[in-house]
Amino acid sequence: MKIPVLEVFGPTVQGEGMVAGQKTMFVRTGGCDYSCAWCDSAFTWDGSQKADALTPETIVAKLQEIGGDRFNHVTISGGNPALHKGIGELVQLLKAQDIGTAVETQGSFWQEWLREIDDVTISPKPPSSKMVTDWEKLDYFCEQLQSRPSGSQSLKVVIFNEGDLAYAKKVHARYPNMTFYLQVGNDDLEEGTPTRLRDHLLERYEWLVDTVMEDKELNNVRVLPQIHTLIWGNKQGV
């Protein structure tokens, strides 16, 4: 079954969440059921770039062509990769070669192949995204992941403002046993100078850290910047 693919690139470092820093290849799929106000991969769903429909075998060949023998981890991102049933076959092919896998999705669609992914990041979207969370779907999603025999999962909420932080607290209180990440949102997707973006985002990160440190409802959390943005700014494909 074919998968719409926007980019295959790497190896590079995973810039976010539970596998931050991991050397990984990226497969970015097209299409999203959301349209977040601040989406940093809007090109996956707004029609500005065209996806190629590729078979899982072709994707693996592309990974090998680009990454050679310099990787053993693949991150499948989007858009929302959980829209695509065909990824199941891709995951089997990667596992057969002992390649680790990670996926990030907002938790709005469940796929059985998610059971096979080593590290699943669920990133429910806070109010600043203008999206509305379907809590029952998210409950189901978290339950399915937590009942897996192996693999790890975590929640990650991107924070732009106080309203997002209130939402994050609600998420954390609802799923207290899930490892919980807060990430500072990139609110300047137009800034072309990486060093200027860096200073701004680290200021925002410091604000988020200070706020979380004062809040006793947010004790068991991990607060991270987007590492790749600190280095490469808003550049695509790194």
Next chain:
Amino acid sequence: MKIPVLEVFGPTVQGEGMVAGQKTMFVRTGGCDYSCAWCDSAFTWDGSQKADALTPETIVAKLQEIGGDRFNHVTISGGNPALHKGIGELVQLLKAQDIGTAVETQGSFWQEWLREIDDVTISPKPPSSKMVTDWEKLDYFCEQLQSRPSGSQSLKVVIFNEGDLAYAKKVHARYPNMTFYLQVGNDDLEEGTPTRLRDHLLERYEWLVDTVMEDKELNNVRVLPQIHTLIWGNKQGV
């Protein structure tokens, strides 16, 4: 049994390694069996600051006094915390209150209380430190940690130059099943301006990332900057 303590502070974010971003309190113990050329906590062993000998109960009281109800995780760092047998009692007290624990040590001394620590980072020191690794001691240390019924452990090597990278590859090849972190070394402990240090360290980080991405012996690794240094520079106690 009393423990020599240099600082108790927090809550703040863990800036390094396997629990990067975690909201945590810090207890920094005095004394080290090493004297790394680039040690960023030389004040724990070079006589420039005096440690207080504190009972585990006093340390817990201090943590509560400073952190209030705004924490449930404590990082014990140094110096080399594994020099102090008394930490066992401290760990028991913290566990009784359901407080998570993390420790970083170079792996030169074993303590039975290390079995009780949630996240142990072993940081063997590369050639640029001017220290020499005792591989048999490190073997024993890693074996003990990996045979624990619970808790996680990882290796972390700080990288300043190509020689350190060759050492890191040797460590990774010797313990292929241990989660492996590479961290860019802070080679400018005198720089007083955080933004200037930040730009320099991110340049060094980019170099490390580029080098690791090209190296097929370093596929299963995680490369991280020191997050706290990016924000607060060389300031102590944050």
